[in-house]
Amino acid sequence: MSDHKPKLLIVEDDAGLQAQLKWAYEDFEVIIAGDRESALTALRSEEPAVVTLDLGLPPDPDGTTEGFAVLDAIMALKPDTKVVVASGHGARESALQAIQRGAYDFYQKPVDIDALGLIVRRAFNLHRIEQENRVLADQVGEDKTVLGGLITAAPEMVKVARTIERVANTNVSVMLLGASGTGKELLAKGLHDASDRRDQSFVAINCAAIPENLLESELFGHEKGAFTGAVKTTEGKIEQANGGTLFLDEVGDIPLPLQVKLLRFLQERTIERIGGRKQIAVDTRIVCATHQNLEAMIAEGLFREDLFYRLAEIVVTIPALAERPGDAPLLAKAFLQRFAAEMNPKIGGFAPDAIAAIDGWPWPGNVRELENRVKRAVIMAEGKLINADDLDMGNAEADDAQPLNLKSAREQSDRKVIRHALARSEGNISSTARMLGISRPTLYDLLKQYDLHA
Secondary structure (H helix, E strand, O other): OHHHOOEEEEEOOOHHHHHHHHHHOOOOEEEEEOOHHHHHHHHHHHOOOEEEEEOOOOOOOOOOHHHHHHHHHHHHHOOOOEEEEEEOOOHHHHHHHHHHOOOOEEEEOOOOHHHHHHHHHHHHHHHHHHHHHHHHHHHHHHHOEEOOOEEOOOHHHHHHHHHHHHHOOOOOOEEEEOOOOOOHHHHHHHHHHHOOOOOOOEEEEEHHHOOHHHHHHHHHOEOOOOOOOOOOOEOOHHHHOOOOEEEEEOHHHOOHHHHHHHHHHHHHOEEOOEOOOOOEEOOOEEEEEEOOOHHHHHHOOOOOHHHHHHHOOEEEEOOOHHHOOOHHHHHHHHHHHHHHHHHOOOOOEEOHHHHHHHHHOOOOOHHHHHHHHHHHHHHHOOOOEEOOOOOOOOOOOOHHHOOOOHHHHHHHHHHHHHHHHHHHOOOOHHHHHHHHOOOHHHHHHHHHHOOOOO
16 A cells, blocks of 8 residues: 555654654655665655655754755755755754755744644645656657657647648748748748758748848848948858758748849749849749738739749648647747756746646737747746746636637537647547547547547
């Protein structure tokens, strides 16, 4: 039976208190140690999740030096251990020093068994949550990565990745359509890395971020003396990407006169620098992206139809984060792992309320918004777990998006739950049905009714 109980190591030299504490914690597998050597031996062999540590240990029972030496050794050997320290000596100063050295919490002697029990149970709960977070973070890195660096478990994004992989080794121009922040540049880089151009340059340019009068020079380059300030001959982005891939982000912002020049490049595969007189052959593959409706712009005379068809030989539509069930928590954990390692190593994961908030948030800013919220939370969080308030999502309200019609509300809810279950089971029908608590035939009926696909 004891094999199924969580392990609690009690480091205490008072035999009477040892017995009292062991009796008080019948729901734990209690291991007793009375000095540094036996405590560290038990830590290595039993790997307890939680340790209660009396700082007044022999050979310094009236001080704290030996207790702090044990604490330091525990943190060095197994830093995820939750250590709850106790001392009757200079309690406040000892508490601050213990926390600084990595202790989880502190209590003052004489021991209140019930109060200490609450602290110990909270410590076990936190250890379990952090362990689950680490397992999930490892799963993110190992199992949920497609197209190089794209993390997803949503069938919609897996389909996008597979489409890009299929066209990667062709020379067709690819247009990525999606809202701002959906990861268009990441997908473009994934396409490049999956192609036979991977050993050459991947060059990206945001056409909306460069003034119109400079964009032509940025794309096509210029000769020395072509205009005031042109003190040397400079290659443009198209030339820099020769042999590789050029990613044109926000291609809808290219002005009409420059669209003509870009079209000529796509037709002839040669360019002419500003101020130049010779044609330069360039083997550059174009991948472009936009969040604008180019067909509406064509109708208004703002975008050339012939250029559109040259750029959009293959069109890939990227779903918004809200349309990718299960991906927000996966991505959040991946971002947390990266930012915590860089900026705040004490952060161990997300509290349950944060995961619930992330899963239910509409994400109008898509993956970029999620990344920014997690980054800010990692920097600002005071505890070891990020909560919903750290993400500024403590009062997440989605009432405005809810339909008033009960039938529509039920259908919307059914769709969301089924899609989440499909994502978490990676499309496995049996696992999804078990998760939802329904039979396989019922699940098939619902998939057909709501036009969903495993």
